[in-house]
Amino acid sequence: MRLLNRSAGRLSRHRRGPLAGLVVLLIGLLLTGGLYASFAPAQAGKADSNEELIQEGRELFLVSCAFCHGQSGEGLLTQKGDQFGPPLTDVGAAAVDFQVGTGRMPLQQPGAQAPRKKVVFNEEETAALAAYVASLGTGPAIPEEVDYDLDTYLDSEGLEGEERAEAREASIVRGGQIFLSNCTACHNFEGSGGAMPRGGQAPKIRGVDSKHIYEAMLTGPQSMDTFSNGNLPPDAKRDVIAYLNELDEQPAYGGWGSGGLGPVVEGLWAWLIGIGLLVGFAVWIASHSTRTTKEPSKGVDA
Amino acid sequence: MSDVHDDSLPAVPEEPLQNPGLPAHTWRPTDVDPKAEQRAERQVAALFTMSMLSAVLFVVAYFAIGPDDTFAGFGAMNLALGMTLTLTLLGIGVGLIQWARKLMGDHEIVEMRHPARSPDEDREVTLTGLSTGTEESGIARRPLIRNTLLGSLGVLGVPLTVPLWDLATGSKDVDQLYHTLWGATDDGSGPKMRIARDTIGTPIQAGDLEIGDLVNCVPHGFYDPERYGLRPGDVEGHNLQVEKSKAALILLRMEPGDIKPAKGRENWDINGIVAYSKICTHVGCPISLNERTTHHLLCPCHQSTFDLADAGHVIFGPAGRPLPQLQLEVDDEGYLVAAGDFEEPVGPSFWERDYVER
Numbered sequence: 001m002r003l004l005n006r007s008a009g010r011l012s013r014h015r016r017g018p019l020a021g022l023v024v025l026l027i028g029l030l031l032t033g034g035l036y037a038s039f040a041p042a043q044a045g046k047a048d049s050n051e052e053l054i055q056e057g058r059e060l061f062l063v064s065c066a067f068c069h070g071q072s073g074e075g076l077l078t079q080k081g082d083q084f085g086p087p088l089t090d091v092g093a094a095a096v097d098f099q100v101g102t103g104r105m106p107l108q109q110p111g112a113q114a115p116r117k118k119v120v121f122n123e124e125e126t127a128a129l130a131a132y133v134a135s136l137g138t139g140p141a142i143p144e145e146v147d148y149d150l151d152t153y154l155d156s157e158g159l160e161g162e163e164r165a166e167a168r169e170a171s172i173v174r175g176g177q178i179f180l181s182n183c184t185a186c187h188n189f190e191g192s193g194g195a196m197p198r199g200g201q202a203p204k205i206r207g208v209d210s211k212h213i214y215e216a217m218l219t220g221p222q223s224m225d226t227f228s229n230g231n232l233p234p235d236a237k238r239d240v241i242a243y244l245n246e247l248d249e250q251p252a253y254g255g256w257g258s259g260g261l262g263p264v265v266e267g268l269w270a271w272l273i274g275i276g277l278l279v280g281f282a283v284w285i286a287s288h289s290t291r292t293t294k295e296p297s298k299g300v301d302a
Numbered sequence: 303m304s305d306v307h308d309d310s311l312p313a314v315p316e317e318p319l320q321n322p323g324l325p326a327h328t329w330r331p332t333d334v335d336p337k338a339e340q341r342a343e344r345q346v347a348a349l350f351t352m353s354m355l356s357a358v359l360f361v362v363a364y365f366a367i368g369p370d371d372t373f374a375g376f377g378a379m380n381l382a383l384g385m386t387l388t389l390t391l392l393g394i395g396v397g398l399i400q401w402a403r404k405l406m407g408d409h410e411i412v413e414m415r416h417p418a419r420s421p422d423e424d425r426e427v428t429l430t431g432l433s434t435g436t437e438e439s440g441i442a443r444r445p446l447i448r449n450t451l452l453g454s455l456g457v458l459g460v461p462l463t464v465p466l467w468d469l470a471t472g473s474k475d476v477d478q479l480y481h482t483l484w485g486a487t488d489d490g491s492g493p494k495m496r497i498a499r500d501t502i503g504t505p506i507q508a509g510d511l512e513i514g515d516l517v518n519c520v521p522h523g524f525y526d527p528e529r530y531g532l533r534p535g536d537v538e539g540h541n542l543q544v545e546k547s548k549a550a551l552i553l554l555r556m557e558p559g560d561i562k563p564a565k566g567r568e569n570w571d572i573n574g575i576v577a578y579s580k581i582c583t584h585v586g587c588p589i590s591l592n593e594r595t596t597h598h599l600l601c602p603c604h605q606s607t608f609d610l611a612d613a614g615h616v617i618f619g620p621a622g623r624p625l626p627q628l629q630l631e632v633d634d635e636g637y638l639v640a641a642g643d644f645e646e647p648v649g650p651s652f653w654e655r656d657y658v659e660r
Contacts (some may be wrong), residue, residue: 018489030599044592051332078315079583137373177501178410178501178502180501181501181518182500182502182518183589185591185602186589186591192326194602196591196600196602197593197598197607198594200593218596221587223593223594223596224590224594225514225515225516225554225594226512226513226515226516227512227515227516228510228511228512230506230507230509230510230512230515231499231510231511231512231516231517232499232502232517233502233504235587236502251372251375251376251377251548252375252376253324253376253377254377254380255376255377255378255380255381255384256376277392281396281399282399285396285399285400285404286403289318290331291329291330292329292330292331292333292334292335293328293333294329294631295329295334296329296333296334
């Protein structure tokens with residue numbers, strides 16, 4: 001006790017010292033940081049086993065998703081009985097990988113559409129969330145690269161040279177036909193997207209990661225119909241993706257497509273640029289023709 | 303009210319206001335300043351020269367650029383030809399206007415209106431010419447020729463109007479509007495028509511589909527005509543287009559509890575799989591713009607919206623009738639088949655069609 005009193009007295013002597021404020025500040029910071037580190041939700045690190053991954057996913061889920069989707073992903077209803085957040089028990093890992101991997105989830109605000117936005121979770125965290133949601137029930141798994149990438153598939157088939165080029169071209173053509181009969185109604189003939197009823201929109205699907213396109217077909221995000229493997233076989237999906245990627249490689253022979261939205265947009269540019277150019281010349285011609293008070297020096301015929 | 307006019311005032315004068323005449327001519331800078339004049343001259347010549355150079359560049363581009371060459375992601379050939387031809391035409395047009403506006407004479411000219419009636423001499427000459435013509439052709443003296451000419455001109459109208467007969471009475475083959483390929487084997491000439499994935503061509507088993515799936519379908523007979531007793535020619539070329547335009551089908555699997563079937567159609571679905579014609583009943587656009595969450599199918603042409611959970615009823619837009627539903631069955635190998643043809647014609651209305659109220 002005496003010892004304690006003595007040391008406390010010794011400390012007390014320094015309490016007005018020049019460094020005392022700094023020391024107290026440092027101790028406070030270390031204490032809060034340490035407390036936060038031990039109690040804060042776990043950041044997904046390297047998880048060795050699937051169970052650890054699921055556990056990490058669950059912790060992330062409770063913090064970021066449970067508010068709308070319920071603490072066990074069972075979904076929530078509003079007081080009126082409308083769906084607030086849909087149940088995630090049977091959506092599978094592919095749906096999570098798509099929604100979180102494209103930034104659509106977590107939702108910024110409720111509305112007609114969950115738009116694509118900045119991705120919030122990193123790859124490990126997304127994988128953990130996907131593993132957790134997949135553990136809740138059934139649903140499609142995240143596809144393998146050979147499922148959605150034509151070149152990987154052709155490699156795995158061991159095709160080479162002429163044979164490979166032919167198989168590649170045939171797949172792209174077939175993908176285009178399947179795209180035209182199944183996708184263009186909403187997503188536009190070149191994948192530029194389009195309007196849907198009540199403020200929704202079918203998003204642009206050009207320049208989207210092949211895996212995400214595959215997952216969207218598989219799971220039917222938001223208002224989109226599902227194109228499960230029983231509906232559109234996996235090779236058909238791969239061909240559609242190959243077609244979309246091929247569209248990106250094609251030069252724009254018709255000039256700038258202005259979003260592929262059709263004659264209204266193109267007409268707008270004809271008015272703005274075409275007629276605008278002519279108006280510009282008309283203004284140039286009409287300028288500098290102010291009448292003058294001077295008389296011509298010699299007999300000008302005018 | 304008095305109605306007295308002051309008759310002492312003169313009638314309306316010929317010229318109530320004195321004609322002020324034209325304002326004095328003023329001069330343009332190019333008229334008085336030789337420097338401005340030369341500058342304008344050079345500008346016009348430069349525009350015409352630009353036009354010539356662009357025309358030459360057009361020819362150069364035509365030969366020098368290959369059809370597969372690209373420039374900044376565009377087809378280089380189209381871009382170069384378009385730009386050079388634009389400059390060629392623009393140079394001529396702008397040059398001409400600049401020339402007229404800056405250099406050509408711009409003095410004002412007055413031209414008075416003249417009466418619309420032709421002078422008497424001109425009228426006399428015309429009338430004489432007409433009567434000479436009548437006299438020399440002898441059309442008045444030869445009624446045989448006159449009447450046969452009038453007759454031949456009158457009969458000329460017959461071949462022009464008679465072909466409209468078809469339009470008025472409709473095609474005699476109106477019956478084909480009532481039938482699609484789904485009913486090709488209704489007479490027992492083959493197995494019931496399986497439902498196949500459009501462009502992929504494989505038939506669909508009832509167990510293939512998950513809730514929320516939408517499949518764009520056609521009759522399996524397109525891909526395997528022999529199985530249904532069809533000749534290959536029946537589903538090729540023109541015939542294929544005709545049959546596809548009538549038989550295109552939407553297959554949708556939803557929660558069985560969501561379906562509100564029409565009267566007498568309670569067993570038309572298989573485990574929540576329903577089938578509706580893909581052809582809009584308004585003007586016949588093919589539609590597959592579906593919202594999975596609401597089962598609303600929207601036609602992009604005129605925004606007709608059909609509720610596929612509620613017997614295909616119209617909930618918005620100009621369409622007058624629900625989408626025709628196809629009764630589904632499963633054959634002994636588990637494939638989805640059409641129980642028979644549509645009960646009503648698919649697509650837009652036509653004269654002979656009866657309105658079917660459900």
